[in-house]
Amino acid sequence: MSKLANVLFSRELSRRVGSLGIHSYALHPGVVASDGWRRVPWPIRPLMKLRMISNEEGAKTSLYCATSREVAHDNGRYYDACKEKAPSPVADGVDLARELWEKSVLFTGADLDHRA
Numbered sequence: 232m233s234k235l236a237n238v239l240f241s242r243e244l245s246r247r248v249g250s251l252g253i254h255s256y257a258l259h260p261g262v263v264a265s266d267g268w269r270r271v272p273w274p275i276r277p278l279m280k281l282r283m284i285s286n287e288e289g290a291k292t293s294l295y296c297a298t299s300r301e302v303a304h305d306n307g308r309y310y311d312a313c314k315e316k317a318p319s320p321v322a323d324g325v326d327l328a329r330e331l332w333e334k335s336v337l338f339t340g341a342d343l344d345h346r347a
Contacts, residue, residue, distance in 0.1 A: 234259060234318075235318070235319055235321060235322055236331060238309050238318045238319075238322040239324070239327055239328040239331045240257075240328070240331055240332065241256060241257035241308075242255075242257075242307040242322065242328050243328040243331065244307070246307065246325075246328075247332075249306045249307070254303075254305065255307055256296040256305070256307075256309075257307075257308070257309045257310070257318070258292045258293060258296055258309065258311065259292070259310070259316075260289040260291075261283075261284045261288065261289050261292075261311075262282070262283045262284065263285070263286060263288070263289030264280040264283035264286070265286055265289070291312075292310050292311065296310055299313075302315075309322070
């Protein structure tokens with residue numbers, strides 16, 4: 232659900248500010264052996280981390296989206312392993328993306344609608 236929210240938010244952001252030259256990408260970094268797993272008890276954590284990728288490996292798709300000329304003109308798309316990937320069909324919901332945006336504004340108190 233959180234990845235779906237990332238994709239929806241990215242698509243709505245691209246719709247709202249894309250004409251200003253601002254690009255938004257949603258991505259899956261992979262299952263990264265970061266410190267986010269620190270509360271998983273030993274000996275489970277070391278076993279879990281055996282199948283995870285390093286922080287450096289996990290940063291590759293973020294860096295790709297931020298620096299690659301191949302995606303420089305893309306906007307509101309979803310990437311996994313440095314490749315565009317089709318998200319869930321639910322992520323195509325324009326009304327759902329707009330609703331998520333409005334709820335985000337409500338929950339955070341941020342005035343994000345000044346350019347909509």
